[in-house]
Structures are given as structure tokens and as C-alpha cells.
Amino acid sequence: MNADLALQLGIQGLLTGGIYGLIGLGLSLIFGVMGVINFAHGQMIVMGMYVSFWILTLFGIDPYLSLMVVAAVIFALGYLVQSTIVNRIIDYPEAMQVVPLVSLGLILENMALLFWGPDHRSPETALGLDAIRVGSATIDVSRLMAFGLAILFTLCIFLFLKKSNLGKSIRAAADNRTGAILVGIKVNRINNISFALGAATTGAAGALLLPLMPVTPHLGHDFTLIAFVVVILGGMGNLLGALFGGLILGLAESLSALWLPATMKHLVSFGILVVIMLFKPHGLFGGKR
Amino acid sequence: MMDRKDQNVKGMNRRTFIKVSGAAGLGLSLTSFGVPTLLRAEPAPIKIGSVQPATGPLAMIGQGQRRGNLLAAEYINSMGGIKSMDGAKLKLLLGDSESKPEVGRQEADRLIKEGAVMLTGPFQSGVAMAIATLCEQRQVPFVMDVAALDAITRKGYKYTFRVFITAKGLVGGAVKYLKMVTKEKKVMPKRAVVTNTADAFGKGMSGGFIKFLGKSGLPIEIVERIQYPLGIHDLSAEVARIKAAKPDIIFPVSRPGDSVILTRELYKQRVELMGIFCPGSPGWYEPEVIKDLGDLILYVLINVPWINPSSPVYKQANKAFLKAYGKYLDTNSAYAYTGVLVLADALERAGSTKPEALLKALHKTYYKDPPVLGGPVQFNERGDNIGAMTGLIQVQPDPDPLKRVKIVAPKEFAQSDKIVFPAPQLWERG
């Protein structure tokens, strides 16, 4: 085995892992509070990518600077989706929840196709091509940025839920909906905010992903699948778990390149997924049942 | 004239449309508004069907091809329609395969029902297979514009033709040009990496290329072959492996998205190369890719069944395309354009829309001066176009990003007489 290669793959895996964590974060948050799986998750990330793409090409503002704006836009989208659709299906049997959210994904994907066309868009960004060289290894700056911000976001949201009043209400609603209603928490509003917050993290993820890969309307499916694996690994509804799940997945996929062809990369991730599901169905770090 | 609705193509509002139609040829205004048409009874339009992946993962290419089909039909009509049939106009019926075989089949069936006498399309080989079998069942001629996999024409179907080059022809061209470049430049890469997307086309192409390269006598060793899934969004691990293999040259068989990721990653990880030589795949000549990659895409050599810039038909088509969509007509759209021209030519010679007559006419096709490289379009007994050939193109510096792609071989078509190889390293381009 080539030590340089292993080191390089390890670094990349770790950085990619942070991004995977961020991709899973929103899904985990939404599931944790409402018990709903957002099947339109990947498409929301793609929306985030397009919004930051737009801001970049129309105003020349780099994705790192427009990050919060993108998050806010997708926050609004999430709020709208929750208040119009998800709040109505929250008490449905799970199978019935799938269809509206899958359909939402279909709608978002094709709206992107209508608005932005089918092309692969990958404009140059400020740090898009920068890399730091340490010995023989290369650290990709845009990946490093995404990694750092992913961790920062996860911690911020974690602290927000732990410390702030609103965060505490969200957690109360997540633990016991009826109880929360009894103590006067407006659960619908809490749901709207949590879904929107989860959506906002996907928007931020989208902005951070734009420098890393070309965006097309069809990209969302893969993100949804990655998010599933990450969230199952870390435990549904467990936010820090999502981060760790992402890191594990990123490392495993990247290091698998030492032995396996790239086409089997996802075999590694789904293999891990199934093994975890069978032996620790609630995730490595515990999750919501 | 086609239906208004048909022409309300994306990105084209009414006003630009009028301009485009004006540009599409003087003939259009004469036949549409001039006296002769008013006096003559308009014959019923001849319907032909186009099924392309207008939505789904291949929408980028599919919509481009659809536009190629549309502009070609418009061009034929502007030139007076099918003269042997009293100047009957072509009416292009559009179908969307959504990039799925079963939808492609159903759409093809719909177009046949709506009266399409011939079909064209559909870029993806799998969808092509579904439609080819349907056309065999329905006995409707099917002229594939692009779909490279040889398996389709090997089925012995009577109704299937292909304007695009065969995979064998494509691969043969790649090895031929590789020999030429190394001989001319007196450099020989020793170690090579082959990468490809793991789909029918990528696997078949790169496999064939490796086989041909082995037989060619070129002393190039394939030190690594990397296949990655279609639609991958991160090639960092793969490029790390490429770097570890220390290649002199990379032979990528790619799609538009991953070519961008690959090139940027090669830059970031500073993989030292003599150059990138694409044996024949999308991803290196599309206007968006050229724009997004900037300097990084310079000097990539691509073997591809390219457009023929000196063909008057191409010049006209490109002008119309550029005006309507702000992009040049690249190879896939140009082949889509050619497909409709070949259909029109068959109709012209058959003088009828009967399948037998059309089949006979298609078999006798000798379409001179197509807008793509190569000799006249002629079909062999399998239905493959024996006139199709590839050219070698290189992306070279030019202030106008739309003019960066230059033909460098064969010489009779060349737009630039110098080939840059080895290329400067990616990070040494200022």
C-alpha cells in the first residue's frame, strides 16, 4: 500500500465527511423534531446550489459571502413547505408521508430544470481552485472551508437547541408533542421553524457545495441517499451523530479507493448502512426511535 | 410551417424567434409570405418524430439535440420542403424519453400514432434499443442521430439506421490520431491512465480503446483504469489514485459534469501530465464546459465525430443556433441536425411516406456534404453510416470562448495548423 496515497485519501475522506455530515444534518433535525423523513432533502440542497449560483453569476458575490442569504432563502422555502404540506401530513401513516415529499422533490427538480436549464453549471469561485500543499499531500481549500463551516453549523444548531428558549421549545415538541401543546407551545409554529431550520442547513450545504461540483437539476437524488446513510449511521435525530456519521462515511468511502474501484464506493456506504441497521438500528450514537 | 407551439423553444421569445426564422434562410420568408405559396394548395405536412431525453439526468444533451432536430426541420421547410411531394413541409413531433427506456418507447409509439412516418433520436443507447425494437414491431424507419453502442445495429433490425459513428469507428479514430500526434511531435507518453464513467457508453468506449491501443503497437502502458459511476460529484479520491500511478497522459471517457470535476481536481492535486487525450466522449467541447473551466481546458485533445465548419449547411445551422441559444452547434446537436436532413433526403428520393419506399430510399442514401466531418452519409447493410468519421480537435486560446475549439486533424478540415502537445502543466498557465 502506498502511504502517500493513504494519507491523501485520509485527508480527503475526513474533509468530505464533514460535508456529508452537513448534508445529513437537516434531514436528521427534521426527523428528530417531527418524525418525518424529508424525501425532498437532496433537491433542497440543489436549490441552495442554484440560489448561490445565481447570486454569483448575477452579482458576482462568492458563495462563501452569500451563504447566509442562501440559507435564508431556503429557510423561507422550508417554512412554506412545512406550513402548506408537512403540517397536514404529520399525523399520517408513514407510507402516506412519502408521496407528498417525493413529489415535492420532483417539483423542485423540474422547477430547477425550467429556471436554470439542464446544463451542468460550475462557475469559477474565489477559492475554487486553491489548495494547500503539506509535504506530498494536498488539502483542497474549498473542501476545507466546507468542512470547517459544516462543523461550525452543526455546533451552532446544537447549542441553539440546547441553550436558547426557542431551541428548548423545539426539543420539548420533539420529545412529547401532546405535552408541548399542554404547556402552551405552539407546536405548528415550532414545526415550521424546525423544518425551515433544517432546510436552511441544506441551503448552506448547497452554497458550500457549489465550488466543489457542477450543479444540475438532477443532482438531488444522490444527496438524499447520502443523507440517509449518514443519518442512519449517526442515529436519526441525533445532530452530533450526523456529523460523526458523515465523517465515518467520508473516510470509509475515500479509503475504500485503496482497494476497490470507484464504482463500488457506494457499495461500501450501503454495506455499512445495512450492517448498522441490523446490529445497531438506532445508529452508532443512538437516535430517536 | 410548423406549429407555433412547437417553436416556442426554451430561451427563445417571440421576437428572437422571428429573427431566427429570418436568419434561417431567405427562402423561409419567400415561401411563407411570398406569392407562390399563396397560389399553390398547401400539401399536408409530413410528420417525423424526435424522441430525446429532454428531462432527467441527460437533459442537457437531450435538449440540445431536440433543438438540432427542430432547426433542421425548419431549415428544410425554409428551402421549400420536400419538393418531390409538392413541397410538403416537415412537421417535427417531439417526444421526451425522460431518460427512461419505457418512457422512450411509449413516446415513440405516441409519435407513430400521431402520424410520424420516421423517427429520430434518442442519444441513450438503452432508449435507442427500446425504440429500435418498437420500430421493428411497427415497421417504421428509425434513424438514430446519436447512440454509439454497436449492439443496437448488430441486432439485424431492418428498420434501424444510425447516422452517428460506430463505437469501433470512434475508437479507431482515437488510436489513429494518437499515433499521428506522437509521431508528429516526436514525444511518446509511456504511462497512461484510462478513466471512464461506468455506463454502457463509457465502459464500451474505454474497453474498446484499451483493446485497440494494445494492438496499435504504441508503447503506451495502461497503468491504471478508473471507472466511476455516472453523475459522480467528487473525484478527489480517484485523482489521488491517478496521481499515485504517475501517468504521462490521461484518456478520459466522460460526461459533461465529471470532466469539469476531473480537470479541477487534477489541477488542485498538481498531477503532472503531458496532456489529456479524450478518445471520444462529451465533456470537453460543450460551450458551458469551456466557459467554466477557462484556462484549464486548454490543450485538451479530443477525438470526436465533430462538426464540419466548412460545410455551408453547418455554417447556416450554426448561425441559427447561435442566435437562438447563444451557443455554437456542437457535435451532438449537429448530428441531430444531420439526422433530420438525412430523413428529409430519404423522403425527397422516395417521394412517398410508405415504409417500404422509405426503407429503400434510406438504403440508397448518399447524402453529400453533411454538416459533420466525414464523407457522404451512406448506410451499410447493418444500417451504420460508413461515411462517418472523427476529427481531432483541440481547445486552443482564443479571445472568443465560443471559438476555442479548433479542428487540428485531418488536415483538409483543420482550423489550426499547430497541435500543442505536450501541453503546459495545468497550474502553469498564468
Add this chain to the structure above:
Amino acid sequence: MNRLYMFMAAALALILALPLWLDKYTLGIFVMIFYYAYLGQSWNVLTGYTGHISLGHALYVGIGAYTSTFLAQTWGISPWIGMLAGGLLSMTVALCMGYLGFRFGLRGVYFVILTIGFAEITRLIVSHIEALGSFSGIFLDFNPSFINFQFRGNMPYYYISLGFMVVSMIVVRLIETSRLGRFMIATREDEDAAEALGVNTFKYSMIAIAISAFMTALAGTFYANYIFYLHPATLFGMALSIELIMRPIIGGMGTVLGPVIGSFILTPLSEISRAYFAKGGLEGLHLILYGILAILVVLFMPRGIIVYLKGASQWIFNSADKK
């Protein structure tokens, strides 16, 4: 109830006679209606009646299609036999997955993701098997004959897919009214309560997944010999899994007529909207409309269209009785 049967018999007679008047394309739409109704019905056995949500049913379609095609291409075995082999293989895979999932008591979302995981893993494995065409997929030969399950016109496909659908309706109706069906329903409604009444929910879940997988796999063989091209991504991919659950959910899960009604509404709708909007300029609009409609149905008819149809038909019959 008798009236319903009479109505259905009349509808069946009409459908049997339809090809006399219809053109090939419209027949093709009906083939897709029957095909998706059948797939939906197969899925319904597991999810609609037993309550285990599967989002990986494409797995069984893929196994069915690949098995019969492989057997036909390698040993020249007729797809009619290969179809059963595919069904059995698919059933075996389903039982393995069911054993793991049900034993460990994976519920709801977790079972959903397990089914997705299995389908994806199989997709990736098949993508790496040369004998199955790997990423390139399999191009079937077209040799029309009954033995080969291949036909020139759409008529035979029409009657075969219709047969599939009708048989699946009968099978599911028989299951529904049997002891087995009642235990499956009990499992769906409340697994603990069912156990407490002596229902071996594990056993009935296993039976349900086996039946469902077997039925689904048969459709795979039909697909292979109708479309002539197999590709791992289309046959094992999540897109197909999602496509095939839309109809029973919208029509009404856990009912015999739900998947059929859903398919009779959704399939033509997607065809017509595509035909109308695919003319160029608004690529993707038809999928947006399809998505919006699906959302509206679920929001306003949470138990499927069938409930409203039932209400309407009762109202019609009742007012007819009064006269």
C-alpha cells in the same frame, strides 16, 4: 357488493373488447396502466396489507427481469419458465431481507431505509457482474413468438398485462378475505396488539413479503420482453421504486381496487401531460404538474381516491334505489 362485481364484470368485458377499437399507442398506454396497477398491487400486499413500507421494490422487478433474461440468453429457457425462476429467486432474497428486518424488529422509517439499502446494494452488485452486462445492461434479442414472450403487436402485451392485473386482483381479494389476510391486516394495524392475540406477526410478515416479491418479479420479466433493454439503474433504482408506489397510495392502500384506480388515473395523466407539454419550451412542466397533483390527492384524500369513489357510488346506487 354484488353490484360491484357486476360492474367489474362489465368493465372487464369492455376492456377485453377494447383492442378492437384502439390504436397501438393507446393500447400501449393501457399496457402501462395494467403494468403499474399490477406492480402497485404486488407492493400493496406487503405495504398496504401488512404495513411494512418498502421503498426498494424495484429490487424484485430487477431480479425478475434479469433472471428470466439471463436464463433465456444463456440456456434458451423460455421466459415463461424463467419468470417463475425469477419469482422464486426474488422471493428468496425477500425472505433473507425480511428475516433480518423483521427479526430485529425494524419499524417504519428504519425498514424503509433497509429496503432502499438492499435495492441499492443489488444494483451495485449487478453493475459489476459481466455475465449480466454490468453497467452496459443487457440488450435483448427480438424474436417474436409466444414461447419467447415477445410479440410484434401490442395486442398480446395488452392481454398478458391485463391477465397479470386481473389475476393479481383475484389473488389479493382471496388473501384479503382469508385468515392469512386478516392476520396481515392485524399486523399492519398494530403489531403488538396482533401478537397479543396470538398472531405470529413475524411469520405473516414473511409470508407477505414472499408473496409480494414473487408477484413483483413476474412484472420484471414482462418489462424485459416489452422494452428489450435492461439496465441496473433503471431496474434496481429508487426512481422505479417510487414510481410503483405512487399508484396504490393515490388510489388507496390496503384495498384491492386502490392500485387499479390509481393506475387508471395516474398513468394516463402522466402520458397526456407529457404528450401535451413535451412539445418543447417547457421541459419538465409535466413532471411539476404530476407532482402537484400527487400532493393534492394525498392532502385532501388521505385514504386514497377509492374512499371517495365508494361514497359516490353508494350515493348513486342509493338514489337509484329510491326511484
Add this chain to the structure above:
Amino acid sequence: MSMLKVNHLTKSFGGLTAVDSLSFELKEGEILGLIGPNGAGKTTVFNCLSGFSPPDLGEVLFKGQAVTGMKPHAICQMGLARTFQIVKPFLTISVLDNVMIGALIGERSISAAEKKSMEILHMAGLGSMANTEAQGLPLPMRKRLELAKCLATDPLVLLLDEVMAGLNATEVDEMISLIRQVNSKGVSILMIEHVMRGVMALSQSVIVINYGRKIAEGPPEQVVKDQGVIEAYLGKEFLDAQG
């Protein structure tokens, strides 16, 4: 004869011992009350007996045969049926179909099971509701349905988990007479109950548990006089019930 014998039953959840070495016996034809404050571990005992959560230690003998570690459905098929404190009707099917599920365990023929279920429904006073969807039933009827479902499995022993909670005085009386009727057919009953009137009226003997341990046992009249029980556990709630 002893129908159900429990020896040193112990169950803990992550450090918290919910049932602590509990032993008792239910004789044939007996109605035994199991009482204790909220969180005393009563429902956990039921879960251990019926196989929903296997005990950590100890054994459960049903008619002399160990059923510890068996699956709930197998235990039920042997003749030990339970109800749930939070009733679990099969919501979207009819009341009759609900009961038929239980009846079909021992009965292969649908029509025979239907006949039997109708009889049970009449006995439980739900005959007129047979064709209603279970989700249309009000709580008192749901409680009866819960009992009717169990009866359909032909149990020898019934574990009743608070079947009288939430019922008004008349409904409690009706439930008492229903349980008496069931008992008179030879079904032995172990019941968790907070409604003391029900316990006093029905049970021949009562076990009191607190923190998973047995703190008293005996005929109800005697147990309620037990000063220790009153002070340690029954407290005000019981005195109110008496008052």
C-alpha cells in the same frame, strides 16, 4: 390447581429495576388483583408474563410449563391473553373483524370464527356495533372491545391492564359484571386496576407492589387495612376512594 406461577421475576431497564424478584401465584378460577402506585412496575410485570419483554431473571410457569422467553403470540396461543392499558384496537377495520382476528387463531373456518365473534360481541354489549370501524368507538366501548378481542382467543388466563380506567360509575358496574361473567366460565384473571371499587368487588386476593417489590398480599379487605400499605403507598388516593 395453579394456573400461573411467577418465581423471582426481575426486570431492569438500564440500571433502574422495574420488577425486583417478584413471586406470586394465580389459582384456577381466581381473580387476583395487582395494585400499586404509578410507576410501581405493574405493566412491566404484564409485559414479562405475556412475552413482550422477556425478564432478566426468574421464571413464569403457565399450567406448570415455563413460558419465559417465548414470543407473545405463542404464549397467547397457549391460553394466556392480555389487554393493553392504552387500548390497541385495529382502527381501520370493523369491530367484528377486530374480534375475529383473535377467534381465527383457534378456528380455521371464517364463518365459524364470525359466529363465535358475534356471540362474544353480544356478551360484551357490542353486538350492535359489529360493523362499525373501530376508530369510531368511544373509549368505554374500546375498553370492552379490548376485552372481547382477548376472549375470542379462548384464554384460560386473562391479564387485564386497567380495563376500568376512564369509565364512569355505570360503565364500571357494567365492566364488573362482564368480568364476573367471564370468570364464571372458568377463566382465571390477573388484573391491574386503579379503580378500587372494581378491585374490591372482583378480586379474591390482592398483591401490592411498589418499586417492583411485593409489599403486601392477601384478601382485599385485609390489605386495605394494612397500615403499612396505606402509609407507604395507598395514601390519599385510597382514602378518597373509600370516602
